[in-house]
Amino acid sequence: MKITQTPSPNHDxxxxxxxxxxxxxxxMETGQAALERMCAGAAKVSAHYMVAEDGHISQLVDESRRAWHAGLSEWAGESNINSASIGIEIVNGGHDYGLPDFPDVQIEALMSLCRDIQTRHNISLFGLVAHSDIAPERKQDPGEKFPWQKLAAHGIGYWPDLKLSAKTQTLFEKGARDRGVAIVQSGLAYLGYAVEVTGVLDAKTQCILCAFQRRYRPARIDGQIDVHTMEILTDLANAKKTARTA
Ligand SMILES: [Zn+2]
Structure with a gap:
Protein backbone atom coordinates (compact mmCIF):
# COMPACT_ATOMS: atom_id res chain seq x y z
CA MET A 1 0.00 0.00 0.00
CA LYS A 2 1.64 3.19 -1.21
CA ILE A 3 0.75 6.33 0.71
CA THR A 4 1.78 9.84 -0.29
CA GLN A 5 2.33 12.32 2.53
CA THR A 6 0.45 15.60 1.95
CA PRO A 7 0.54 17.32 5.36
CA SER A 8 -2.37 19.48 6.50
CA PRO A 9 -1.96 22.06 9.29
CA ASN A 10 -5.50 21.29 10.51
CA HIS A 11 -5.04 19.07 13.57
CA ASP A 12 -4.48 19.21 17.32
CA MET A 28 -16.47 18.30 -4.28
CA GLU A 29 -15.90 18.49 -8.02
CA THR A 30 -12.41 16.93 -7.89
CA GLY A 31 -10.15 15.18 -5.43
CA GLN A 32 -7.51 17.83 -6.03
CA ALA A 33 -9.93 20.55 -4.88
CA ALA A 34 -10.72 18.56 -1.74
CA LEU A 35 -7.04 18.00 -1.00
CA GLU A 36 -6.27 21.71 -1.43
CA ARG A 37 -9.14 22.66 0.86
CA MET A 38 -8.07 20.23 3.59
CA CYS A 39 -4.46 21.47 3.37
CA ALA A 40 -5.42 25.17 3.62
CA GLY A 41 -5.16 26.47 7.18
CA ALA A 42 -8.13 28.81 6.78
CA ALA A 43 -10.58 25.98 6.05
CA LYS A 44 -10.04 24.37 9.49
CA VAL A 45 -10.99 20.95 8.07
CA SER A 46 -8.95 17.82 7.42
CA ALA A 47 -8.96 14.04 7.60
CA HIS A 48 -6.23 11.53 8.28
CA TYR A 49 -6.44 10.08 4.77
CA MET A 50 -7.95 10.70 1.37
CA VAL A 51 -8.51 7.92 -1.17
CA ALA A 52 -8.69 9.06 -4.81
CA GLU A 53 -10.83 7.46 -7.54
CA ASP A 54 -7.74 5.71 -8.95
CA GLY A 55 -6.91 4.22 -5.54
CA HIS A 56 -4.13 6.66 -4.70
CA ILE A 57 -3.94 7.25 -0.93
CA SER A 58 -2.81 10.55 0.60
CA GLN A 59 -2.10 10.97 4.29
CA LEU A 60 -2.79 14.47 5.60
CA VAL A 61 -2.64 14.05 9.38
CA ASP A 62 -0.63 11.64 11.56
CA GLU A 63 -2.88 9.08 13.28
CA SER A 64 -1.59 10.15 16.70
CA ARG A 65 -3.12 13.60 16.14
CA ARG A 66 -6.78 14.70 16.06
CA ALA A 67 -7.89 15.52 12.50
CA TRP A 68 -10.89 17.82 12.00
CA HIS A 69 -13.39 15.83 9.96
CA ALA A 70 -16.46 14.99 12.05
CA GLY A 71 -17.74 18.45 13.08
CA LEU A 72 -20.75 18.54 15.40
CA SER A 73 -21.47 14.85 15.86
CA GLU A 74 -22.20 12.12 18.39
CA TRP A 75 -21.91 8.34 18.61
CA ALA A 76 -22.49 6.05 21.58
CA GLY A 77 -22.69 9.03 23.91
CA GLU A 78 -19.36 10.47 22.75
CA SER A 79 -19.40 13.89 21.09
CA ASN A 80 -15.65 14.36 20.73
CA ILE A 81 -15.63 12.10 17.70
CA ASN A 82 -12.50 13.64 16.21
CA SER A 83 -10.52 12.60 19.28
CA ALA A 84 -11.93 9.05 19.21
CA SER A 85 -11.54 8.36 15.51
CA ILE A 86 -9.55 8.05 12.33
CA GLY A 87 -11.22 9.91 9.44
CA ILE A 88 -11.01 8.88 5.80
CA GLU A 89 -12.25 11.06 2.93
CA ILE A 90 -13.20 9.10 -0.18
CA VAL A 91 -13.09 11.17 -3.35
CA ASN A 92 -16.63 11.22 -4.73
CA GLY A 93 -18.81 14.14 -5.86
CA GLY A 94 -21.68 12.88 -3.75
CA HIS A 95 -25.22 14.20 -3.74
CA ASP A 96 -24.22 17.59 -5.17
CA TYR A 97 -22.57 15.98 -8.21
CA GLY A 98 -25.01 13.26 -9.23
CA LEU A 99 -23.96 10.59 -6.72
CA PRO A 100 -21.36 8.86 -8.94
CA ASP A 101 -20.41 5.20 -8.45
CA PHE A 102 -17.28 4.37 -6.43
CA PRO A 103 -14.74 2.73 -8.80
CA ASP A 104 -13.60 -0.79 -7.79
CA VAL A 105 -9.93 0.25 -7.70
CA GLN A 106 -10.81 2.99 -5.20
CA ILE A 107 -12.75 0.60 -2.96
CA GLU A 108 -9.91 -1.97 -3.10
CA ALA A 109 -7.42 0.66 -1.90
CA LEU A 110 -9.84 1.88 0.76
CA MET A 111 -10.33 -1.67 2.05
CA SER A 112 -6.57 -2.23 2.38
CA LEU A 113 -6.28 1.03 4.32
CA CYS A 114 -9.28 0.22 6.57
CA ARG A 115 -7.98 -3.27 7.34
CA ASP A 116 -4.61 -1.86 8.28
CA ILE A 117 -6.12 0.80 10.57
CA GLN A 118 -8.59 -1.65 12.15
CA THR A 119 -5.81 -4.08 12.97
CA ARG A 120 -3.40 -1.52 14.38
CA HIS A 121 -6.03 0.16 16.58
CA ASN A 122 -8.08 -2.95 17.31
CA ILE A 123 -11.30 -1.28 16.06
CA SER A 124 -14.37 -3.52 16.39
CA LEU A 125 -16.75 -4.48 13.56
CA PHE A 126 -19.18 -1.94 15.02
CA GLY A 127 -16.58 0.81 15.15
CA LEU A 128 -16.95 1.53 11.44
CA VAL A 129 -19.34 4.47 10.94
CA ALA A 130 -20.55 6.80 8.22
CA HIS A 131 -20.39 10.55 8.71
CA SER A 132 -24.18 10.38 8.25
CA ASP A 133 -24.44 8.00 11.24
CA ILE A 134 -22.75 10.41 13.62
CA ALA A 135 -24.30 13.63 12.21
CA PRO A 136 -27.63 12.46 10.76
CA GLU A 137 -29.26 15.89 10.78
CA ARG A 138 -26.42 17.51 8.81
CA LYS A 139 -24.71 14.87 6.68
CA GLN A 140 -25.49 12.22 4.07
CA ASP A 141 -21.98 10.99 3.30
CA PRO A 142 -20.57 8.64 2.12
CA GLY A 143 -24.08 8.16 0.66
CA GLU A 144 -26.42 5.37 -0.28
CA LYS A 145 -24.22 4.16 -3.13
CA PHE A 146 -21.31 3.34 -0.85
CA PRO A 147 -20.65 -0.46 -0.89
CA TRP A 148 -20.89 -1.28 2.84
CA GLN A 149 -21.80 -4.88 2.05
CA LYS A 150 -18.62 -5.39 0.05
CA LEU A 151 -16.49 -3.98 2.86
CA ALA A 152 -18.19 -6.28 5.37
CA ALA A 153 -17.48 -9.27 3.12
CA HIS A 154 -13.81 -8.35 3.58
CA GLY A 155 -14.06 -8.12 7.37
CA ILE A 156 -14.59 -4.35 7.54
CA GLY A 157 -17.76 -3.54 9.47
CA TYR A 158 -20.82 -5.74 9.98
CA TRP A 159 -23.48 -6.34 7.33
CA PRO A 160 -26.89 -7.78 8.30
CA ASP A 161 -27.00 -10.67 5.86
CA LEU A 162 -30.48 -11.98 6.66
CA LYS A 163 -33.48 -13.17 4.73
CA LEU A 164 -36.10 -10.45 4.97
CA SER A 165 -39.75 -11.40 5.31
CA ALA A 166 -42.18 -10.97 2.42
CA LYS A 167 -43.96 -8.22 4.34
CA THR A 168 -42.86 -4.70 3.50
CA GLN A 169 -45.55 -2.55 5.04
CA THR A 170 -44.95 0.62 7.01
CA LEU A 171 -45.68 0.15 10.70
CA PHE A 172 -45.22 3.66 12.06
CA GLU A 173 -45.27 6.98 10.23
CA LYS A 174 -44.26 10.51 11.14
CA GLY A 175 -45.73 11.57 14.48
CA ALA A 176 -46.69 8.05 15.61
CA ARG A 177 -46.65 7.48 19.37
CA ASP A 178 -46.25 3.80 20.28
CA ARG A 179 -44.26 1.34 22.33
CA GLY A 180 -42.97 -0.04 19.01
CA VAL A 181 -41.38 3.33 18.25
CA ALA A 182 -39.64 3.23 21.64
CA ILE A 183 -38.31 -0.25 20.85
CA VAL A 184 -36.85 0.99 17.56
CA GLN A 185 -35.33 4.03 19.27
CA SER A 186 -33.77 1.76 21.90
CA GLY A 187 -32.26 -0.40 19.16
CA LEU A 188 -30.84 2.61 17.33
CA ALA A 189 -29.42 3.99 20.59
CA TYR A 190 -27.87 0.62 21.38
CA LEU A 191 -26.04 0.69 18.06
CA GLY A 192 -24.71 4.17 18.90
CA TYR A 193 -27.11 6.61 17.20
CA ALA A 194 -27.81 9.76 19.22
CA VAL A 195 -31.55 9.22 19.64
CA GLU A 196 -33.71 9.73 22.71
CA VAL A 197 -36.17 6.98 23.60
CA THR A 198 -39.43 8.95 23.64
CA GLY A 199 -41.83 6.55 21.91
CA VAL A 200 -42.63 9.30 19.38
CA LEU A 201 -41.55 9.18 15.73
CA ASP A 202 -40.41 12.80 15.73
CA ALA A 203 -38.33 14.70 13.13
CA LYS A 204 -35.01 13.84 14.76
CA THR A 205 -35.81 10.12 14.96
CA GLN A 206 -36.83 10.23 11.30
CA CYS A 207 -33.46 11.78 10.39
CA ILE A 208 -31.70 9.00 12.27
CA LEU A 209 -33.86 6.36 10.59
CA CYS A 210 -32.90 7.86 7.22
CA ALA A 211 -29.20 7.55 8.16
CA PHE A 212 -29.79 3.94 9.23
CA GLN A 213 -31.65 3.12 6.00
CA ARG A 214 -29.08 4.96 3.84
CA ARG A 215 -26.50 2.57 5.19
CA TYR A 216 -28.36 -0.72 5.60
CA ARG A 217 -31.41 -0.54 3.30
CA PRO A 218 -30.61 2.05 0.62
CA ALA A 219 -33.48 1.02 -1.68
CA ARG A 220 -35.96 2.90 0.50
CA ILE A 221 -34.84 5.87 2.58
CA ASP A 222 -38.00 7.45 3.98
CA GLY A 223 -37.49 7.75 7.75
CA GLN A 224 -40.57 5.62 8.47
CA ILE A 225 -40.59 2.39 10.45
CA ASP A 226 -41.42 -0.60 8.24
CA VAL A 227 -41.08 -4.35 8.72
CA HIS A 228 -37.68 -4.64 7.01
CA THR A 229 -36.20 -1.71 8.91
CA MET A 230 -37.17 -3.46 12.15
CA GLU A 231 -35.80 -6.81 11.00
CA ILE A 232 -32.45 -5.31 9.97
CA LEU A 233 -32.20 -3.32 13.19
CA THR A 234 -32.92 -6.41 15.30
CA ASP A 235 -30.25 -8.39 13.46
CA LEU A 236 -27.66 -5.63 14.00
CA ALA A 237 -28.47 -5.25 17.70
CA ASN A 238 -28.24 -9.03 18.22
CA ALA A 239 -24.95 -9.20 16.33
CA LYS A 240 -23.53 -6.38 18.44
CA LYS A 241 -24.65 -8.11 21.65
CA THR A 242 -23.03 -11.35 20.50
CA ALA A 243 -19.82 -9.54 19.58
CA ARG A 244 -19.71 -7.97 23.06
CA THR A 245 -20.20 -11.18 24.96
CA ALA A 246 -17.96 -13.30 22.73
ZN1 LIG B 1 -18.19 13.93 5.85
Missing part, protein backbone atom coordinates in the same frame (compact mmCIF):
# COMPACT_ATOMS: atom_id res chain seq x y z
CA UNK A 13 -3.92 16.91 20.29
CA UNK A 14 -5.87 13.66 20.50
CA UNK A 15 -7.43 13.20 23.95
CA UNK A 16 -9.06 9.78 23.52
CA UNK A 17 -7.92 6.39 22.27
CA UNK A 18 -8.99 5.48 18.72
CA UNK A 19 -12.16 3.37 18.73
CA UNK A 20 -13.94 4.53 15.56
CA UNK A 21 -13.25 4.69 11.85
CA UNK A 22 -15.34 7.40 10.14
CA UNK A 23 -15.93 7.29 6.39
CA UNK A 24 -16.77 10.38 4.32
CA UNK A 25 -17.10 11.39 0.71
CA UNK A 26 -15.39 14.60 -0.34
CA UNK A 27 -18.51 16.01 -2.05
Missing amino acids: ARTLPVSLLVLHYTG
Whole structure:
Protein backbone atom coordinates (compact mmCIF):
# COMPACT_ATOMS: atom_id res chain seq x y z
CA MET A 1 0.00 0.00 0.00
CA LYS A 2 1.64 3.19 -1.21
CA ILE A 3 0.75 6.33 0.71
CA THR A 4 1.78 9.84 -0.29
CA GLN A 5 2.33 12.32 2.53
CA THR A 6 0.45 15.60 1.95
CA PRO A 7 0.54 17.32 5.36
CA SER A 8 -2.37 19.48 6.50
CA PRO A 9 -1.96 22.06 9.29
CA ASN A 10 -5.50 21.29 10.51
CA HIS A 11 -5.04 19.07 13.57
CA ASP A 12 -4.48 19.21 17.32
CA ALA A 13 -3.92 16.91 20.29
CA ARG A 14 -5.87 13.66 20.50
CA THR A 15 -7.43 13.20 23.95
CA LEU A 16 -9.06 9.78 23.52
CA PRO A 17 -7.92 6.39 22.27
CA VAL A 18 -8.99 5.48 18.72
CA SER A 19 -12.16 3.37 18.73
CA LEU A 20 -13.94 4.53 15.56
CA LEU A 21 -13.25 4.69 11.85
CA VAL A 22 -15.34 7.40 10.14
CA LEU A 23 -15.93 7.29 6.39
CA HIS A 24 -16.77 10.38 4.32
CA TYR A 25 -17.10 11.39 0.71
CA THR A 26 -15.39 14.60 -0.34
CA GLY A 27 -18.51 16.01 -2.05
CA MET A 28 -16.47 18.30 -4.28
CA GLU A 29 -15.90 18.49 -8.02
CA THR A 30 -12.41 16.93 -7.89
CA GLY A 31 -10.15 15.18 -5.43
CA GLN A 32 -7.51 17.83 -6.03
CA ALA A 33 -9.93 20.55 -4.88
CA ALA A 34 -10.72 18.56 -1.74
CA LEU A 35 -7.04 18.00 -1.00
CA GLU A 36 -6.27 21.71 -1.43
CA ARG A 37 -9.14 22.66 0.86
CA MET A 38 -8.07 20.23 3.59
CA CYS A 39 -4.46 21.47 3.37
CA ALA A 40 -5.42 25.17 3.62
CA GLY A 41 -5.16 26.47 7.18
CA ALA A 42 -8.13 28.81 6.78
CA ALA A 43 -10.58 25.98 6.05
CA LYS A 44 -10.04 24.37 9.49
CA VAL A 45 -10.99 20.95 8.07
CA SER A 46 -8.95 17.82 7.42
CA ALA A 47 -8.96 14.04 7.60
CA HIS A 48 -6.23 11.53 8.28
CA TYR A 49 -6.44 10.08 4.77
CA MET A 50 -7.95 10.70 1.37
CA VAL A 51 -8.51 7.92 -1.17
CA ALA A 52 -8.69 9.06 -4.81
CA GLU A 53 -10.83 7.46 -7.54
CA ASP A 54 -7.74 5.71 -8.95
CA GLY A 55 -6.91 4.22 -5.54
CA HIS A 56 -4.13 6.66 -4.70
CA ILE A 57 -3.94 7.25 -0.93
CA SER A 58 -2.81 10.55 0.60
CA GLN A 59 -2.10 10.97 4.29
CA LEU A 60 -2.79 14.47 5.60
CA VAL A 61 -2.64 14.05 9.38
CA ASP A 62 -0.63 11.64 11.56
CA GLU A 63 -2.88 9.08 13.28
CA SER A 64 -1.59 10.15 16.70
CA ARG A 65 -3.12 13.60 16.14
CA ARG A 66 -6.78 14.70 16.06
CA ALA A 67 -7.89 15.52 12.50
CA TRP A 68 -10.89 17.82 12.00
CA HIS A 69 -13.39 15.83 9.96
CA ALA A 70 -16.46 14.99 12.05
CA GLY A 71 -17.74 18.45 13.08
CA LEU A 72 -20.75 18.54 15.40
CA SER A 73 -21.47 14.85 15.86
CA GLU A 74 -22.20 12.12 18.39
CA TRP A 75 -21.91 8.34 18.61
CA ALA A 76 -22.49 6.05 21.58
CA GLY A 77 -22.69 9.03 23.91
CA GLU A 78 -19.36 10.47 22.75
CA SER A 79 -19.40 13.89 21.09
CA ASN A 80 -15.65 14.36 20.73
CA ILE A 81 -15.63 12.10 17.70
CA ASN A 82 -12.50 13.64 16.21
CA SER A 83 -10.52 12.60 19.28
CA ALA A 84 -11.93 9.05 19.21
CA SER A 85 -11.54 8.36 15.51
CA ILE A 86 -9.55 8.05 12.33
CA GLY A 87 -11.22 9.91 9.44
CA ILE A 88 -11.01 8.88 5.80
CA GLU A 89 -12.25 11.06 2.93
CA ILE A 90 -13.20 9.10 -0.18
CA VAL A 91 -13.09 11.17 -3.35
CA ASN A 92 -16.63 11.22 -4.73
CA GLY A 93 -18.81 14.14 -5.86
CA GLY A 94 -21.68 12.88 -3.75
CA HIS A 95 -25.22 14.20 -3.74
CA ASP A 96 -24.22 17.59 -5.17
CA TYR A 97 -22.57 15.98 -8.21
CA GLY A 98 -25.01 13.26 -9.23
CA LEU A 99 -23.96 10.59 -6.72
CA PRO A 100 -21.36 8.86 -8.94
CA ASP A 101 -20.41 5.20 -8.45
CA PHE A 102 -17.28 4.37 -6.43
CA PRO A 103 -14.74 2.73 -8.80
CA ASP A 104 -13.60 -0.79 -7.79
CA VAL A 105 -9.93 0.25 -7.70
CA GLN A 106 -10.81 2.99 -5.20
CA ILE A 107 -12.75 0.60 -2.96
CA GLU A 108 -9.91 -1.97 -3.10
CA ALA A 109 -7.42 0.66 -1.90
CA LEU A 110 -9.84 1.88 0.76
CA MET A 111 -10.33 -1.67 2.05
CA SER A 112 -6.57 -2.23 2.38
CA LEU A 113 -6.28 1.03 4.32
CA CYS A 114 -9.28 0.22 6.57
CA ARG A 115 -7.98 -3.27 7.34
CA ASP A 116 -4.61 -1.86 8.28
CA ILE A 117 -6.12 0.80 10.57
CA GLN A 118 -8.59 -1.65 12.15
CA THR A 119 -5.81 -4.08 12.97
CA ARG A 120 -3.40 -1.52 14.38
CA HIS A 121 -6.03 0.16 16.58
CA ASN A 122 -8.08 -2.95 17.31
CA ILE A 123 -11.30 -1.28 16.06
CA SER A 124 -14.37 -3.52 16.39
CA LEU A 125 -16.75 -4.48 13.56
CA PHE A 126 -19.18 -1.94 15.02
CA GLY A 127 -16.58 0.81 15.15
CA LEU A 128 -16.95 1.53 11.44
CA VAL A 129 -19.34 4.47 10.94
CA ALA A 130 -20.55 6.80 8.22
CA HIS A 131 -20.39 10.55 8.71
CA SER A 132 -24.18 10.38 8.25
CA ASP A 133 -24.44 8.00 11.24
CA ILE A 134 -22.75 10.41 13.62
CA ALA A 135 -24.30 13.63 12.21
CA PRO A 136 -27.63 12.46 10.76
CA GLU A 137 -29.26 15.89 10.78
CA ARG A 138 -26.42 17.51 8.81
CA LYS A 139 -24.71 14.87 6.68
CA GLN A 140 -25.49 12.22 4.07
CA ASP A 141 -21.98 10.99 3.30
CA PRO A 142 -20.57 8.64 2.12
CA GLY A 143 -24.08 8.16 0.66
CA GLU A 144 -26.42 5.37 -0.28
CA LYS A 145 -24.22 4.16 -3.13
CA PHE A 146 -21.31 3.34 -0.85
CA PRO A 147 -20.65 -0.46 -0.89
CA TRP A 148 -20.89 -1.28 2.84
CA GLN A 149 -21.80 -4.88 2.05
CA LYS A 150 -18.62 -5.39 0.05
CA LEU A 151 -16.49 -3.98 2.86
CA ALA A 152 -18.19 -6.28 5.37
CA ALA A 153 -17.48 -9.27 3.12
CA HIS A 154 -13.81 -8.35 3.58
CA GLY A 155 -14.06 -8.12 7.37
CA ILE A 156 -14.59 -4.35 7.54
CA GLY A 157 -17.76 -3.54 9.47
CA TYR A 158 -20.82 -5.74 9.98
CA TRP A 159 -23.48 -6.34 7.33
CA PRO A 160 -26.89 -7.78 8.30
CA ASP A 161 -27.00 -10.67 5.86
CA LEU A 162 -30.48 -11.98 6.66
CA LYS A 163 -33.48 -13.17 4.73
CA LEU A 164 -36.10 -10.45 4.97
CA SER A 165 -39.75 -11.40 5.31
CA ALA A 166 -42.18 -10.97 2.42
CA LYS A 167 -43.96 -8.22 4.34
CA THR A 168 -42.86 -4.70 3.50
CA GLN A 169 -45.55 -2.55 5.04
CA THR A 170 -44.95 0.62 7.01
CA LEU A 171 -45.68 0.15 10.70
CA PHE A 172 -45.22 3.66 12.06
CA GLU A 173 -45.27 6.98 10.23
CA LYS A 174 -44.26 10.51 11.14
CA GLY A 175 -45.73 11.57 14.48
CA ALA A 176 -46.69 8.05 15.61
CA ARG A 177 -46.65 7.48 19.37
CA ASP A 178 -46.25 3.80 20.28
CA ARG A 179 -44.26 1.34 22.33
CA GLY A 180 -42.97 -0.04 19.01
CA VAL A 181 -41.38 3.33 18.25
CA ALA A 182 -39.64 3.23 21.64
CA ILE A 183 -38.31 -0.25 20.85
CA VAL A 184 -36.85 0.99 17.56
CA GLN A 185 -35.33 4.03 19.27
CA SER A 186 -33.77 1.76 21.90
CA GLY A 187 -32.26 -0.40 19.16
CA LEU A 188 -30.84 2.61 17.33
CA ALA A 189 -29.42 3.99 20.59
CA TYR A 190 -27.87 0.62 21.38
CA LEU A 191 -26.04 0.69 18.06
CA GLY A 192 -24.71 4.17 18.90
CA TYR A 193 -27.11 6.61 17.20
CA ALA A 194 -27.81 9.76 19.22
CA VAL A 195 -31.55 9.22 19.64
CA GLU A 196 -33.71 9.73 22.71
CA VAL A 197 -36.17 6.98 23.60
CA THR A 198 -39.43 8.95 23.64
CA GLY A 199 -41.83 6.55 21.91
CA VAL A 200 -42.63 9.30 19.38
CA LEU A 201 -41.55 9.18 15.73
CA ASP A 202 -40.41 12.80 15.73
CA ALA A 203 -38.33 14.70 13.13
CA LYS A 204 -35.01 13.84 14.76
CA THR A 205 -35.81 10.12 14.96
CA GLN A 206 -36.83 10.23 11.30
CA CYS A 207 -33.46 11.78 10.39
CA ILE A 208 -31.70 9.00 12.27
CA LEU A 209 -33.86 6.36 10.59
CA CYS A 210 -32.90 7.86 7.22
CA ALA A 211 -29.20 7.55 8.16
CA PHE A 212 -29.79 3.94 9.23
CA GLN A 213 -31.65 3.12 6.00
CA ARG A 214 -29.08 4.96 3.84
CA ARG A 215 -26.50 2.57 5.19
CA TYR A 216 -28.36 -0.72 5.60
CA ARG A 217 -31.41 -0.54 3.30
CA PRO A 218 -30.61 2.05 0.62
CA ALA A 219 -33.48 1.02 -1.68
CA ARG A 220 -35.96 2.90 0.50
CA ILE A 221 -34.84 5.87 2.58
CA ASP A 222 -38.00 7.45 3.98
CA GLY A 223 -37.49 7.75 7.75
CA GLN A 224 -40.57 5.62 8.47
CA ILE A 225 -40.59 2.39 10.45
CA ASP A 226 -41.42 -0.60 8.24
CA VAL A 227 -41.08 -4.35 8.72
CA HIS A 228 -37.68 -4.64 7.01
CA THR A 229 -36.20 -1.71 8.91
CA MET A 230 -37.17 -3.46 12.15
CA GLU A 231 -35.80 -6.81 11.00
CA ILE A 232 -32.45 -5.31 9.97
CA LEU A 233 -32.20 -3.32 13.19
CA THR A 234 -32.92 -6.41 15.30
CA ASP A 235 -30.25 -8.39 13.46
CA LEU A 236 -27.66 -5.63 14.00
CA ALA A 237 -28.47 -5.25 17.70
CA ASN A 238 -28.24 -9.03 18.22
CA ALA A 239 -24.95 -9.20 16.33
CA LYS A 240 -23.53 -6.38 18.44
CA LYS A 241 -24.65 -8.11 21.65
CA THR A 242 -23.03 -11.35 20.50
CA ALA A 243 -19.82 -9.54 19.58
CA ARG A 244 -19.71 -7.97 23.06
CA THR A 245 -20.20 -11.18 24.96
CA ALA A 246 -17.96 -13.30 22.73
ZN1 LIG B 1 -18.19 13.93 5.85
